Amino acid sequence: MAGHKILVIDDSKVIRVRVQEMLPQGNFTVIEAKDGQEGLKFIVKERPNLIMLDFLLPKVTGWQVFQKIQSDSKLKKIPLVLMSGRKEEVTDKIPEPFDKHYFAFLEKPFEKKELTAAIKSAFDLAKKRPTDQQVDVAPPGSSSKDIQALQAQVKKMEAEIAALKKQMTQLVTIVKQKLK
Template sequence: MAGHKILVIDDSKVIRVRVKEMLPQGNFNVIEAKDGQEGLKFISKERPNLIMLDFLLPKVTGWEVFQKIQSQSQLKKIPLVLMSGRKEEVTDKIPEPFEKHFFAFLEKPFEKKELTAAIKLAFELAKIRPSEAEAMEVPAPEPNSANVKALQAQVKKMQNEIVALKKQMAQLVKLVTVMKQKLK
């Protein structure tokens, strides 16, 4: 990964500096953006090899930057690591597994090992991301009978658990009724 330009878009100076310090020295040119608006300018101007994007940003949100990246075929090819200390904010907008959206997710706070793994995953996902033409040509997958059977087994198990929980609730209601009568 020698000579890669990494754009870190995060409103926290601490996170931007932390990313820079955790990367091997000399191998990366780290560009810092303090908000989504500045980040979008740097994406166009610098054409980074990797984008590390905080999801909760001032001015232009990480969600808006993500949508902008996804709307342009050239930008979609750039490996992306989405970062957030509040994963639920991300999953509200983008359902898991994140890999199917071709980006890595890094939960804050993070350690060097997690950062490295996320960067590697982002590069791997960018390599396998289908082009626009390929994505249009791929037919929907046929339902796999093994998957269907596995789902049916899960449904059956959940139904049995519901029955067991209903029995437990009925027992609790009886117990509460008996306790109320004893207290009178």
């Protein structure tokens, strides 16, 4: 990963320095942003290979930065590690499992092993993210077996409805004959 740019967006200088110290020396250029506003500028200007984003930020929140990234087809291809010491703040806005949203989550405080795993996960998830050309017709979490089962149920229900219509027509005919 030599020459990779990692953008760390966190209002805590301690966290920004900690990330830099935990990464292997010489393999990364770490760009630091102290708030979401500065982070957005660096995302556009530097085009980092990885974004580490604190969820609770001044000026522009991590949630707002996340939304901006997700709304831009080029930016959402960048691997993302979302960080927070208060996971419930994140789950209030973004439901788990987080990997369905194509980002890794790192709970603060963290150790080197957790940081490395989150970065690896973010890169793996970014590779799995469908491109804009790939239209996701099925709801998240559904498989082709689920879809086939639903299609079979629909066909069965359509047949039952057709049979009920036929029976109803026969009943109406009988009632009309009785009323004459």
